[in-house]
Amino acid sequence: MPGSRIRSAVRLLVVDPLDRLLLFHANPGREPAAGFWFCPGGGVQAGESPLRAAARELREETGLEVDPEHMRGPVWTRRHVVPVGGVEDASAAANGGGTGNAGNAGNPESREDLLDQREQFFVYRAPNTPAIHAIGDPWSARDGHQVYRWWSRRDLEAGPADAAVFAPRRLPELFPEILAGRWEDPPRDVGV
Template structure:
């Protein structure tokens, strides 16, 4: 550990993932509150999504991740996108993850979220979920990943630009 509390050596991992900006009929966005068990009090809100399994397309992964994380079953052709792509670096207390991400949009009637499909890691770190009203989300002091969520959601109206390259960003609890 360095003098400022940042771990000197953390394993580095690379993966590909999907994120889904899921809205309901009145424009609320579903987000999950996540945490880092190695940093007491650290928490942030994030979109549903996760790693792409071997042999899956990005669309198939998005459908599977929605089913596992929210209980929502929907056909792949209901997804919009991918609307954006980026590379993100996440620094956590126990690891550094470089992640290639594809973003999808989908709007559905509000539903009761079912977290029965969460992995053991998600069960340990995910603190809850909430349907966020856009104005409340814009005014929130809470950390939200992706930080440019509103801009990604606005891509719904610009399909001729898909997928937008959002470049490389860092979203970390523990700096890299």
């Protein structure tokens, strides 16, 4: 019977002065789909506050050194539960688009576990359009996270040119409230 692992995580909505959103692309290669676009971020370590985790993850995945005081939020929350078959599947699933070894989902003989990732999203308004380079994220080299793009509101509304999806799926619909500086307290649940 599969087990379940809860993982607290953070995501960063990094917006440049041109009101573009930074997203990374990954394609775990287990499905014919073209992968997914997601916000930088990752797991919260034991004893670490979500804001400190957000600053650390931003540094690891982009090379940007940002004081947590310059971040706002959490503005959104998201819960993502997926079957995973191992470390690589867990990474893909945690970032929002992978389904791991989903062909065995529901099979009581399956050795898969469930990853129950609970994310908090923070906003960082960059004073310029920074150069991006991962410096410490061990998943970067394995999952192809080096592929990134700055997306305008119009780009998000048009969607990816291929079959890729956004994580969260409602990102094009919700991004305008971030640009306007409007978000709710408590944070909005943005779904999958």
